[in-house]
Amino acid sequence: MPLTANNPDRKSWLHVDKNSDFPIQNIPFGVFLTRDDIITIGTRIGDTAIDLGALHQLGYFDGIPLTDDIFLQDTLNDFIADGRKTWRLVRDRIAEIFDAENDALKSNMQHKEVVLFRLDEIEMQLPVQIGDYTDFYSSKEHATNVGTLFRDPENALLPNWLHIPVGYHGRSSSIIPSGIPVHRPKGQTLPNGATEPVFGPSQLIDFELEMAFITTDANDLGEPIPVNEAEEYIFGLVLFNDWSARDIQKWEYVPLGPFLAKNFASSISPWIVTLDALEPYRVEGPKPIKKQLDYLKYKGKKSYDINLEVAIQPKGAKETTVSQSNFKYMYWNMSQQLAHHTVNGCPVNSGDMMGSGTISGQTPDSYGSMLELTWKGEKPLKMKDGTERKFINDNDTVIMRGYCEKDGTRIGFGEVSTQLLPVFEPKKSK
Secondary structure, eight states: OOOGGGOTTOOBSSOOOTTOSOOTTTOOBEEEEOTTSOEEEEEEETTEEEEHHHHHHTTTTTTSOOOTTTTSSSSSHHHHHTOHHHHHHHHHHHHHHTBTTOOTTTTOHHHHHHHEEEGGGOEEOOSSOOSOEEEEOOOHHHHHHHHHHHSOGGGOSOTTTTTSOOEEEOOGGGEEETTOOEEOOEEEEOOTTOSSOEEEEOSOEEOBEEEEEEEOSOOOTTOOOOTTTGGGGEEEEEEEEOOEEHHHHHHHOTTTOOSTTTTTOEEEOSSBEETTTTGGGEEOOOOOSSOOOGGGOOOSOOEEOOEEEEEEEOTTSOOEEEEEEEGGGOSSOHHHHHHHHHTTOOOOOTTOEEEOOOOOOSSGGGOSBHHHHTTTTTSOEEOTTSOEESSOOTTOEEEEEEEEEETTEEEEEEEEEEEEEOOOOOOOOO
16 A cells, blocks of 8 residues: 655645654644543644544545544544554545645635644643553663673673563553653662662662554464564554663662662653654664574564654753664664564554663763763763753753654654652642
8 A cells, every 4th residue: 555645745735844843744643632621533734733533523534444433532542453554544544635735624614623723722642541561672782881880891781682672561550641740759779888778769860762662453362473564563653751760770670670660650752653654764773793583583674764862951941962862773673572572472452562672872972861871970961051960850851852854854753851850749638
């Protein structure tokens, strides 16, 4: 099926700024609350939000087999479960409706009144109900840096790392959309030189620059997903800040891995950019260092050239960019991650989320966490307001952005922006 929505020559009758992340070639999907307090599934072109529920009720998706209420829901799960053929038909139709040459909606003021919203008239929600969340550990540079910092530099990568996409099952209940603040967590830590742990606020709060992909219903219990079919079951991608409490993590992660250090919050960008929209930005990934088992061997280009950046904004000050990285640095790609996740027969459902793991490049300015950027606090970063950061301070806001650009077309993700608040204090009863 040709991806007509990707036509780089297409223009929209909606206004789109030159450097917008959301030209008519993007057409991401999200969920938002409207000015009338109605929750709906929508998309975005430029700075205009589009109510797909209203568009469907007005007949603009006639001819596409959709249930009447498919867009009148508070999550994208059912739409995602309809499969790739439906996603493509809907995305192509949206591109047609908002094409500069199409007057059907453009000249209908009554319809535009109920379909179109300014961004300040809506409130973005979590786009999917996330049943399960898995976090991988798939950047060789990040894994090497962490292994060097916490273990032996000569054996930074554990023996299994070059053979399998290492991952762990995380907590989906604390995944939140951009704009929702998080509190500094408390937990057990083992201070340097101590023999007994103490309890209190984490002193080493960190971000992790990641991306996450959203799956559809993919397989039955016991049925593996072949690596070269995996992308058929991936709906799209979001920016992902997997918050970490490094001091809690260091004390707890042996023998079973991350727990309280990770499950207090993870933040995502609210618009899911489809794999179809990212099609023009496929690139080769890193070459395997060791021979990979057959079920992980893939054909074609399975990595994507997505520019990523992280900024820290102290309260009341200008933001400072602290990292510039790229999704293409990932040693293990999404297809390998999904194939490995299901090779034992683990079923994957609509709305499941898979985190890439921290994305770090080879140069210090491309590292994807404060742990690496400041080398465990030894090299503090200077902010524009003159202050320094070893890790994230209370009231700092961490902002992540991502976009692809090629031949004059830019496809972006917007941003995921989250403020770190002080430790939660329960309200005193009167």
